[in-house]
Amino acid sequence: MSRVVVVLLFVAALFHADTTFAQGNADAGKAMWNGQQMWCRNCHGEKGEGAFGPDLAARKLSFDQFKHAVRQPWGVMPAFTPEWISDQDLQNLMAFLDTQPAVTEPGKLRVAEPPAGSPLGLQLLVTGYGCAQCHGANMGGTRQDMGSGISDFEWFKRQVYTHTTEMPAYRKVLGEDNSILRMGNFSAARLPEATLREMWNYTVSLGPRAYITSRMTSKPAANGTEYTLVVDNGGLPGKGLVAEDATITISLAPGVTVANPSQQGYQGVKADAGLKADAVVWRTAKIAPHEPQTFTFTVSGGAAGTAPVGRGEVRWAKPLSEAKPDFIAIGAPAPAGAGRGGRGGGAQ
Ligand code: HEC
Ligand code: HEC
Structure with missing residues (x-):
C-alpha cells in the first residue's frame, strides 16, 4: 500500500471515530437509560414508549430539539442541568432512543391515575406533574424527610424549584454521601407556588415517617x-x-x-x-x-x-x-x- 493511501485510511478512521462521538454512543445511552443515575424512563416509559411524558423511541429529533426539551422543557417536565447530565450524556441517550422501535400506541402511566374524586393534591402529584411516577402515590420518601426534623414548606419549595443545588446541600446537613441526583428543577412559572402548596398539604396529611x-x-x-x-x-x-x-x-x-x-x-x-x-x-x-x-x-x-x-x-x-x-x-x-x-x- 502506498504511504498516501495509508495516511488517507488513517484520516478516514479518525474522521469516523469523531462522527461516532458527535452522534452519541447508543450503548452508553442504554446503560444510562436503564440505570439508577437517571429516571427519564419513569415518565417516558421503560423503552421510551411514552407514559406520563411523550414517547421518545425512534423520534429522531435533532440534537438541538432534544437538548432544548431537557434544559428548557416546553411544559411541565423538570429541567436537568449540565452538571448532572452532560451534553454528551444527552447525545448518548438520544442515540439509544433512536435505535428503539417506533411506537404505535403510547404506553401506560407507571403510577395509575387516581380515581375520580381523589384529593386535588394527589391528582396533581400523579397526573398533573408526574411527581408520583418516581415518588410513588404516597410520597413515602419525602414524608421521611418530614420526619427528619428540618423540613417545612420552604424546604419543600427549594427542593422542587432548585433541586439540583438544594439536594446536595441538604445531604450535607444530614451527613449523607450519596452523589446521585435523579430529579431535575421544576419551573415556578409552570408549577406555581399555590399548586405546590396543594401537593404539600396532601403529603402532610399522610403524616411524617421516621427516617x-x-x-x-x-x-x-x-x-x-x-x-x-x-x-x-x-x-x-x-x-x-x-x-x-x-x-x-x-x-x-x-x-x-x-x-x-x-x-x-x-x-x-x-x-x-x-x-x-x-x-x-x-x-x-x-x-x-x-x-x-x-x-x-x-x-x-x-x-x-x-x-x-x-x-x-x-x-x-x-x-x-x-x-x-x-x-x-x-x-x-x-x-x-x-x-x-x-x-x-x-x-x-
Ligand atoms: C416528570 C416526568 C418527566 C421526566 C422525569 C422526564 N421527562 Fe421528558 N418530558 C416529560 C413531559 C411531560 C414532556 C412534554 C413536554 C413538557 O411537558 O415539558 C417531555 C418531553 C421530553 C422531550 C421532548 C419530546 C418531544 O416530543 O419533543 C424530550 C427529548 C425529553 N422529554 C427527554 C427527557 C430526558 C432525556 C429525561 C431524563 C433526563 C426526561 N425527559 C425526564 C416528562 C418527563
Ligand atoms: C424523575 C423522578 C422524579 C420526579 C418526576 C420527581 N421527583 Fe422528587 N425526587 C426524586 C428523587 C430520586 C429524589 C432524591 C434525590 C435525587 O436523586 O434527586 C427526589 C427528591 C425530592 C424531594 C427532596 C426530599 C426527598 O424526597 O428526597 C422533594 C421534596 C421532592 N423530590 C418532591 C417532588 C415533587 C413535588 C415532584 C413533582 C413536582 C417531584 N419530586 C418529582 C425523583 C423524582
Whole structure:
C-alpha cells in the first residue's frame, strides 16, 4: 500500500471515530437509560414508549430539539442541568432512543391515575406533574424527610424549584454521601407556588415517617457467608422522629442454616407472611437518630447458584403512617466495602 493511501485510511478512521462521538454512543445511552443515575424512563416509559411524558423511541429529533426539551422543557417536565447530565450524556441517550422501535400506541402511566374524586393534591402529584411516577402515590420518601426534623414548606419549595443545588446541600446537613441526583428543577412559572402548596398539604396529611435507613453487606466466612445489617435513623438528633417497637426481618432461601446471629433482640428464624419466606428476626425498642444498630449472622447451605438471603424489612409500630406498621425495604446485600445504602420506601 502506498504511504498516501495509508495516511488517507488513517484520516478516514479518525474522521469516523469523531462522527461516532458527535452522534452519541447508543450503548452508553442504554446503560444510562436503564440505570439508577437517571429516571427519564419513569415518565417516558421503560423503552421510551411514552407514559406520563411523550414517547421518545425512534423520534429522531435533532440534537438541538432534544437538548432544548431537557434544559428548557416546553411544559411541565423538570429541567436537568449540565452538571448532572452532560451534553454528551444527552447525545448518548438520544442515540439509544433512536435505535428503539417506533411506537404505535403510547404506553401506560407507571403510577395509575387516581380515581375520580381523589384529593386535588394527589391528582396533581400523579397526573398533573408526574411527581408520583418516581415518588410513588404516597410520597413515602419525602414524608421521611418530614420526619427528619428540618423540613417545612420552604424546604419543600427549594427542593422542587432548585433541586439540583438544594439536594446536595441538604445531604450535607444530614451527613449523607450519596452523589446521585435523579430529579431535575421544576419551573415556578409552570408549577406555581399555590399548586405546590396543594401537593404539600396532601403529603402532610399522610403524616411524617421516621427516617429509617438500612444497609446490608456480605462477605465469605469460614462456614458460609456472613451478613452485616446496619439499621439507622437519618433524622437530626433531638429533632427527628424516633421509630419505636421495631422488627427486623431478612428472608432466607429454602434449606439454609443460620449460625451466630447477634444476640441482642434476637427472635430466631420464623415464617414471615409479609416476605412469604422463613426469615431471621430481631426486635428493638427504638431506632433513634444517628444511633446505628448492627445485626449479624452467618448462613450456609441452600441450593447452589441461589442467593441464600433475599429481601428484608424494618417494620415499626410507632409513629404510624398509612401502612401499619410502617416499614422500609432492606435492599439486597452489597459486597463489604461497597458504597452506602439508603433508606427504603422512598422514591422508587
Ligand atoms: C416528570 C416526568 C418527566 C421526566 C422525569 C422526564 N421527562 Fe421528558 N418530558 C416529560 C413531559 C411531560 C414532556 C412534554 C413536554 C413538557 O411537558 O415539558 C417531555 C418531553 C421530553 C422531550 C421532548 C419530546 C418531544 O416530543 O419533543 C424530550 C427529548 C425529553 N422529554 C427527554 C427527557 C430526558 C432525556 C429525561 C431524563 C433526563 C426526561 N425527559 C425526564 C416528562 C418527563
Ligand atoms: C424523575 C423522578 C422524579 C420526579 C418526576 C420527581 N421527583 Fe422528587 N425526587 C426524586 C428523587 C430520586 C429524589 C432524591 C434525590 C435525587 O436523586 O434527586 C427526589 C427528591 C425530592 C424531594 C427532596 C426530599 C426527598 O424526597 O428526597 C422533594 C421534596 C421532592 N423530590 C418532591 C417532588 C415533587 C413535588 C415532584 C413533582 C413536582 C417531584 N419530586 C418529582 C425523583 C423524582
